[in-house]
Each structure stands twice: as structure tokens, then as C-alpha cells.
Amino acid sequence: MTARPQVARRSLLALATAVAAAGPAAGPARIRQRPLVLATGLAGAPYGIFGRRLAREINRREPSLSLRVRNTSASVRNLRLLGAGDADLALALGDSAADAFEGAGAFAAPEPVSALARIYLNYTHLVTHAGTEVTSVPDLAGLRVSLGARESGTVTVAQRVLAAAGVGTRISPRYLGLDDSVQALRRREIDAFFASSGVPAGAVRALADDRRITLVPLDGLAEILRRAHGPAYVDVSIPAGTYGQAAEVPTVGVPTYLMARAGLPDEAAYQVTRTMFAARLTLPGPEVPGAYLDERYAIGTGPVPLHTGAVRYYRSVYG
DSSP: OOOOOOOOOOOHHHHHHHHHHHOOOOOOOOSOOSOEEEEOOOTTSHHHHHHHHHHHHHHHHOTTOOEEEEOOSOHHHHHHHHHHTSOSEEEEEHHHHHHHHHTOTTOSSOOOEEEEEEEEEEEEEEEEETTSSOOSGGGGTTSEEEOOSTTSHHHHHHHHHHHHTTOTTOSEEEOOOHHHHHHHHHTTSOSEEEEEESSSOHHHHHHHHHSOEEEOOOTTHHHHHHHHHOTTOEEEEEOTTTTSOSSOEEEEEEEEEEEEETTSOHHHHHHHHHHHHHTTTTSOBTTBTTBOOOHHHHTOOTTSOBOHHHHHHHHHHHO
């Protein structure tokens, strides 16, 4: 695959210019329209929980909007729903969002999608039994590995990590969500699993409280992924003690974006973005740790363009 060029962070001046070019925004509508569909993730998973909270806050705070949550397998599925017009808003990992916009990876052609905000950073977890001989990604060759639920962004990250480490398809793949992966590891039906989450991930911490586990380091892989697939991947570390481990564990971070179909009306995009930031103190929680709702962070959506309604909100903040 052709590498994407690095995309510079937007300047505030660029935001203002984009708004000016877009023309005057429509005045606010105070009558509720049809419910907007927000595609999230599995009901008990971080995206499902965060999406439910976001919908609750927007429905409570903004009379002109009504949000309905649609639980899915997450990123890739969500972006397909946006492209087909079957969802209006969605949560997605940044690399999958860039793929959808550019027609790369799991997407045969570009999808009509845009971003409202970069929300928080996900840490890639590669979890295995303590005491195994798996100490690096190449050691997974020949083993049973859960890559995440089908059509989730976790699968995309896992496959790219495996390829970057030279393992490729030399594993026996399983496609399980986080909770099912944890249970399968408990029953020794799999040897390892990938998960994307803030830290600590509740399901992984519960597993670590019950038995000793090993977090496999992914050091050095973010740079390889950036060169091959674009700027969404960053070097991060899971802090020492998070899951009972003695030292920090280097891994790959991928941001979560709040996405929208490109045709979402500007006023709706503006109100969703504005209300989300107004509710910033109530959205994070122990089940979705690391939610970092800050306007300066939120505009960094790489190659995925911000919706003009979101640009209007950020311009109102920066003046």
C-alpha cells in the first residue's frame, strides 16, 4: 500500500479560513428533528458506554436534537453505516477513519465522511497468559489469537501490527470482542488477544485481578505503522502497575474520533460538537478512561477533514 504523507496539524488560522469559505451558517433550529443515529460499539464495551453517555447528555442539554444509539462491532462497521447514510454520527479509530475517507484498507472506495472531534487515545493491548514463551509479537506465529470483533477497528490495528512485526497471517485468527476474548483466554481457547481501549481497560483489569497475565510490548511498531499507513499511530506506554505488571509496557496508541456523515446539516454538527464539549466533565468515567475533551486536541484529525459545522464551533471558541 502506498504510504500516506504526514499531515500537519491544522492552525487556528486555517480553521477560521475554512469557516469563512463555507459561508454563513444557518440559524439554530429549536424544534427537534428526526432522531440522529449514533453508531457506537458493543453495548458493554468502551464505545458503547461512551456513546450512550454522549447521547444522554445531548438529548438532555440540546432541545433541537435527538440522538438514538446503534450498537455495532465498532469502527469499520460504523464508517460503512455513515457512508451508506444509515448513521449520522459514529465513533471510530483514527486509522480506520482515514482509510474510509481515502478509500484504503478495508474500504474499496472513499466514503463521504468527516470528523467532528478527536476525543481520546486508545492503547493497543496484546494480552497473553503469564508464564508463556510469548514475549514479542513474532512469538505469536502458529498460535490462536483474537484480533477483535469483525469489522472493528481493533482488527485493523491488530492485522497491521502483525504485518509490521513480520508475522503476517502466520497465526490462527479468532474474531471476538473484548469480553469474549477475555473469557476465551480464561478457558484457554485462545493464546492471546488484541484490544483497543483507554487504560485501564476494565475487562483486562478484571482478568488481571483474577490471574497473572502478560502484556506483550509493541515498542518500535508505531513508527513502522506511520510510514505504511499514515499519522494516526503514536508511541505510548501502559503505566507500570496498571494490570499488576512491574514495569511500563510500550505499545501503539490510536486516537478515537467522533465522525459524521459528510451531508449532516451544519447546524446539527455544530450543536453536537458544542454540546459534547459542554458536557466534557460527565462523559469520561472508569469504563472509558482517558477521554480527553479539549478543543486544542480535538482538531487534530489528520487527513480526515473537519465537518464545517464543527469548524464553526471551534472558531467560536478561538474567536
